[in-house]
Amino acid sequence: MTFRNEDVFGLVRPSVDVHTLGISLIADLLRDCGYRVVIADEQVCEACNTLDLRPSVETVERWIRENRISRLGFSYRLDAEDGVLAFERFHQRLRERLLLANQGGPVRRMFFAGLPAACDIVRSRFGNDVPVFHGDESPAESLRMLGVPESNMPPDIAGEPLYDKARMEFARTLVADGRYTDVQPVDRSGYRNFGTEHDGLADRVAHGVHAGLPPLMRAHVGPYGPNREEAVRLFTDWAYRLASSGMLDVLSIGTSQLTQ
Known part of the structure; x- marks a missing residue:
């Protein structure tokens, strides 16, 4: 038209x-x-x-x-x-x-x-x-x-x-060759309170800088669901599996506003 x-x-x-x-x-x-x-x-x-x-x-x-x-x-x-x-x-x-x-x-x-x-x-x-x-x-x-x-x-x-074109082409190449599946979790242990309820973002960043580790990994994750209990249960399962992988440092809760 x-x-x-x-x-x-x-x-x-x-x-x-x-x-x-x-x-x-x-x-x-x-x-x-x-x-x-x-x-x-x-x-x-x-x-x-x-x-x-x-x-x-x-x-x-x-x-x-x-x-x-x-x-x-x-x-x-x-x-x-x-x-x-x-x-x-x-x-x-x-x-x-x-x-x-x-x-x-x-x-x-x-x-x-x-x-x-x-x-x-x-x-x-x-x-x-x-x-x-x-x-x-x-x-x-x-x-x-x-x-x-x-x-x-x-x-x-x-x-x-x-820049945008190059970035998209780089992403397509990564997905196509499949080598990202060989990436292993970064061992970020070695500082006080690691993995405890007192662990914190500032401490993890400082340790990473001191030890020469890669940047922290963050993901925005969450299911849609009008049923709050079901959505929270599913999000908890996802969070547990992500934590068990050892790949993630920061989890941003992305559950829809209907269940937050």
């Missing part, structure tokens, strides 16, 4: 999903390219939770029409199945209200951002009509998927920084 410089981007998410960083980053990128971006306010995000109710649908429609939104992004980065259902419901409500361009409405293009599994399902059901964002796209890739011409991108983005 032909891109117009006067296009207005709307970005929305159901309020149950508090992941807003991706939306903010995309909004900043688009604004750097000179486009108007409207991020849905709390009232609109709340309405997306209850699109079976007429007032909620009217709230979303009013937001779209009053802001003349022509390109609309929908984000849901919690459970994959819930994300697909939420987007399909959202898309259906827009169709019922004649908001899509092929019905004479203002919305010329829609986008979906979610977990990889959700993106795969949305792509299979909507095809090329709805570009999907897994979250690992580079700034230039994201803008191209949004339909932004390279002539409208800042030079440092359009040129795909060599």
Whole structure:
């Protein structure tokens, strides 16, 4: 679909999903390219939770029409199945209200951002009509998927920084050759309180510097789950297995906000 410089981007998410960083980053990128971006306010995000109710649908429609939104992004980065259902419901409500361009409405293009599994399902059901964002796209890739011409991108983005390309190529090489599976845990013992409840990050870093050890290893880990007890039990199992491997020094709890 032909891109117009006067296009207005709307970005929305159901309020149950508090992941807003991706939306903010995309909004900043688009604004750097000179486009108007409207991020849905709390009232609109709340309405997306209850699109079976007429007032909620009217709230979303009013937001779209009053802001003349022509390109609309929908984000849901919690459970994959819930994300697909939420987007399909959202898309259906827009169709019922004649908001899509092929019905004479203002919305010329829609986008979906979610977990990889959700993106795969949305792509299979909507095809090329709805570009999907897994979250690992580079700034230039994201803008191209949004339909932004390279002539409208800042030079440092359009040129795909060599550092980013080299980093991605390095990562692909590591995965392809499989040698990372031969990496062994670093023995970081040898300082007071190692492995006890009094062990600390500062002590471990200081010991590593003194002993010439590699940097500490950190991972952000956690399952999604609406059932708190089940999610905590699963996270505990993951944490135990990671600790037993001896590979990890710092564990960042990444369990979804529904179970934290």
